[in-house]
Amino acid sequence: MTTAIISGLATGSIYALIAIGYNITYLSAGALNFAQANLVVLGAFLTAWCYQHGWAAYAIYPAVGVAVAVIAMLEERLAIRPLRNRGSHSELVTTLGAATIITGTIIVIWGSDPIEVTSFGANSPFSILGGRAQPIDFILMGCAVGVAALLVLLVRRTSFGIATLAQSEDADAASLRGIDVRRLSLYGFGLAGLLAGLMSPIVGNKTYAVASVSLLLAVKGFVALTFGGLGSIEGALIGGLCIGVIESLAARYVGADYRDIALFLVFAATLLVRPQGLFGKPHLRPV
Amino acid sequence: MNLLELLRRRAYLGWLVVAVVMVSLPQVGVTLTNLRQIVLICIMALAVSGLNLVYGFAGELTLGQAAVYAGGAYTTGYLASNGYNDLFVTLTASVVVGLVIGVVTGVPGLRMGGWMLAIMSFFLVILIPSVINIIGTPLGGFSGLTGIPRVKVLGHQLTDNGYYIAVVLVTLVWFVILRNVVRSRHGVALLTLKESPILASSLGMSPYAMKLKAYALSSIPAALAGSLFAYLDGFIAPESFGLSLSITLLAASILGGTVTIVGAIVGSAIIILGPGNNSTFQEYSLIAYGAFLVIGGVVFNDGIVGLVNKLWRRHVKRTPVEAAATAAVVDTTLDLGTIAGKRLVLRGVGKSFGGVAAVDDVDLVAEPGQVTALIGPNGSGKTTTLNLISGYYAADQGEIMLGDVSLRGRPVHRVSRAGVGRTFQTPMLPPELTVRQVVSAASFDRRRSSFVESALRLPRFFSTRRSDEEGARLLKTVGLSSVIDAQASSLALGTRRMVELVRAVAGGNGLILLDEVAAGLDEIELGELARIIIALRDAGATVVLVEHNFAFVSAIADRVCVLAEGSVLSEGTVAEVTSDPKVLSSYLGEGTGVTGTRVRDAIDVEVHS
Numbered sequence: 001m002t003t004a005i006i007s008g009l010a011t012g013s014i015y016a017l018i019a020i021g022y023n024i025t026y027l028s029a030g031a032l033n034f035a036q037a038n039l040v041v042l043g044a045f046l047t048a049w050c051y052q053h054g055w056a057a058y059a060i061y062p063a064v065g066v067a068v069a070v071i072a073m074l075e076e077r078l079a080i081r082p083l084r085n086r087g088s089h090s091e092l093v094t095t096l097g098a099a100t101i102i103t104g105t106i107i108v109i110w111g112s113d114p115i116e117v118t119s120f121g122a123n124s125p126f127s128i129l130g131g132r133a134q135p136i137d138f139i140l141m142g143c144a145v146g147v148a149a150l151l152v153l154l155v156r157r158t159s160f161g162i163a164t165l166a167q168s169e170d171a172d173a174a175s176l177r178g179i180d181v182r183r184l185s186l187y188g189f190g191l192a193g194l195l196a197g198l199m200s201p202i203v204g205n206k207t208y209a210v211a212s213v214s215l216l217l218a219v220k221g222f223v224a225l226t227f228g229g230l231g232s233i234e235g236a237l238i239g240g241l242c243i244g245v246i247e248s249l250a251a252r253y254v255g256a257d258y259r260d261i262a263l264f265l266v267f268a269a270t271l272l273v274r275p276q277g278l279f280g281k282p283h284l285r286p287v
Numbered sequence: 288m289n290l291l292e293l294l295r296r297r298a299y300l301g302w303l304v305v306a307v308v309m310v311s312l313p314q315v316g317v318t319l320t321n322l323r324q325i326v327l328i329c330i331m332a333l334a335v336s337g338l339n340l341v342y343g344f345a346g347e348l349t350l351g352q353a354a355v356y357a358g359g360a361y362t363t364g365y366l367a368s369n370g371y372n373d374l375f376v377t378l379t380a381s382v383v384v385g386l387v388i389g390v391v392t393g394v395p396g397l398r399m400g401g402w403m404l405a406i407m408s409f410f411l412v413i414l415i416p417s418v419i420n421i422i423g424t425p426l427g428g429f430s431g432l433t434g435i436p437r438v439k440v441l442g443h444q445l446t447d448n449g450y451y452i453a454v455v456l457v458t459l460v461w462f463v464i465l466r467n468v469v470r471s472r473h474g475v476a477l478l479t480l481k482e483s484p485i486l487a488s489s490l491g492m493s494p495y496a497m498k499l500k501a502y503a504l505s506s507i508p509a510a511l512a513g514s515l516f517a518y519l520d521g522f523i524a525p526e527s528f529g530l531s532l533s534i535t536l537l538a539a540s541i542l543g544g545t546v547t548i549v550g551a552i553v554g555s556a557i558i559i560l561g562p563g564n565n566s567t568f569q570e571y572s573l574i575a576y577g578a579f580l581v582i583g584g585v586v587f588n589d590g591i592v593g594l595v596n597k598l599w600r601r602h603v604k605r606t607p608v609e610a611a612a613t614a615a616v617v618d619t620t621l622d623l624g625t626i627a628g629k630r631l632v633l634r635g636v637g638k639s640f641g642g643v644a645a646v647d648d649v650d651l652v653a654e655p656g657q658v659t660a661l662i663g664p665n666g667s668g669k670t671t672t673l674n675l676i677s678g679y680y681a682a683d684q685g686e687i688m689l690g691d692v693s694l695r696g697r698p699v700h701r702v703s704r705a706g707v708g709r710t711f712q713t714p715m716l717p718p719e720l721t722v723r724q725v726v727s728a729a730s731f732d733r734r735r736s737s738f739v740e741s742a743l744r745l746p747r748f749f750s751t752r753r754s755d756e757e758g759a760r761l762l763k764t765v766g767l768s769s770v771i772d773a774q775a776s777s778l779a780l781g782t783r784r785m786v787e788l789v790r791a792v793a794g795g796n797g798l799i800l801l802d803e804v805a806a807g808l809d810e811i812e813l814g815e816l817a818r819i820i821i822a823l824r825d826a827g828a829t830v831v832l833v834e835h836n837f838a839f840v841s842a843i844a845d846r847v848c849v850l851a852e853g854s855v856l857s858e859g860t861v862a863e864v865t866s867d868p869k870v871l872s873s874y875l876g877e878g879t880g881v882t883g884t885r886v887r888d889a890i891d892v893e894v895h896s
Contacts, residue, residue: 083584090584091584097576097582097584099577100573100577104576107573219410260410264411271396271398
């Protein structure tokens, strides 16, 4: 039981980090980014490449962070900005396209097999509270909570954050008040990319660098986002942790094949019973 | 036989010729390898056509076609391996399974639409391996289902050529069915819904029910495709139905053009014949498909078929859109027949938004055969009142009666079905539709034929076509016959308002709500508009008008209701209201000498000339 819960909290932290990334672009650009998980996975491959080429750890984090942020900003310029005022979630198709390009590129360069990301040396399991856990599990939880706390502060205390809230309420009104919504959108993607890049060595340590995992992370991150409530950072964190534990318990007590089915049911139930999620505002019609 | 009738038959002739040519290909010595390519194109085109229906026409992206396709393939594989190997049986069973899968995801996903539906349907694709593994041995688990026998039809085992012909025929029959649906008012209704659910519900469509129907219908071709695919190699495995299949189908849809039927075939053919045959390209296929999605989403929304259509229209047909941009009232008699107007009564209606009362205790009576105008300063609650009648807002208190039917608490589409038509401050006309089609979407619920009746062209379908002809007659009466086949959204503002007005009237609505219908019109257009509204009134309709142009109001209104800060300030004839000191001080201003004679003069001049 303890083992299942800890492992659920750890994978849940990954879902939470993806969901927080979705929220950043949702608040700042008014668009969800299907490629958020692909950016994390891309970062994991870059990290693995850096380790193989003998880079030092202190250089890898900023390098991967900046590289992924640049790619995310490039995505914004090519797949989001041209859509301004197009409406009707056309970014659904274009960011899915961006995600597909990233995955396709990864497969061409690195192939489809998993590559180990050795960012924390030996990951030896230890006993705790009658269960087994790995150090990386707790590092992931710490990261998710820390990132969520930082972003809550960023949104509430900085002019950038307040501008994103204004933008997400009404982009036209925000630009009339002198907020440069185009720059906000670009920076939002940059920030989400930076987060993806900085977290990718840690996430990759748990998941390995493998192209096929990005789809699972994208969908489950979205379930976390919906469960917690679109637009809410706290909701993304709690949503991620909850669904991580739910799928871990389902896999442990019902069967490994029921891991995804359990989440599918949670997702369907959320949409039917409380579509605005735990912390969402009901009037925020989804994108 | 008129030209329209002939063209319609010729379209069938075209499909028939295609069918004969395709079916005779094996006889003229086309090799099995090439026939296999055509089979693959047909199978993909089937799945893509469903995507076009949901994404291109209904405006909701689904990524779950691969799951429905897998459902069809496994149903057929299982049945064929277990002694029920007959194409009619396996196709039918696959369609049933496909419909179940489609509806199960559609019900929760479509409520919110957009990303929720896309992710929900994508999730379904992820579940395929787990579900197949849970079912276990009957479906072959992860390693796949092998030894699916060759297809039989009524006990006869088909050869490779026979299988090819079966695939081609199933595909062609489905495309004719789909074409029939899309070319009926259902296609128009779906495009209307895609443009705006607000507009669609005001025309009597239930957005959720419409989308669910389109979604369910789109499962049918995907299931057919899966069923035919299971027979292709006699082997299916979970990895055939993954992410890359969903992406490939979407790429084919966007490449061919999402708002077309033929586009599904064109897009599929390009993908099968191009990348499908080229092994070096295979490696880069995901990158290329991703690029299609980005480019397709950003620049060319209409795909290759849309592009060809545009070029065709520009260089070959040369439709005179420019000349028809404005229209004049030709028919001076303006006979709209009789309209059974109903009495509208609002009693003590109130609505607050977050503690602010937008409308407070409003009483209003609008009689049939009269024009009732709602006027008042900005923020006085005019449009809110209109929206309360339409059902966009639910009234907090009070009673809204149309005849002896209570409208309060009804959803918008059910208010519309009670006989309420309306226009919007900014005309809402879906960009893909012609004027004729826009009007045919009016009063969608009444005298309509169902999906099935339209698809199979059953008798009820033709009676709906007759009601479309009534719409055409109405357009002619108000002088819009010259623009009847022009793209509605490209017309001048005055003409667009006129089209919207006709749509609100068509289908025999007894109550017509007009929201600032005169805004932005010049004097001639105002005169024409006034004539039509007066003709509506004389025909017996109940007309309620929200308007700022007081000259216009005083020219045509029988009763005027002045709102201020959410409640009724004054009510009476134009003369009574204009002499009410409260109205003068709070809204019209004193000593301005508003008379409305210029608009009335404009009308008189036209009637007499």
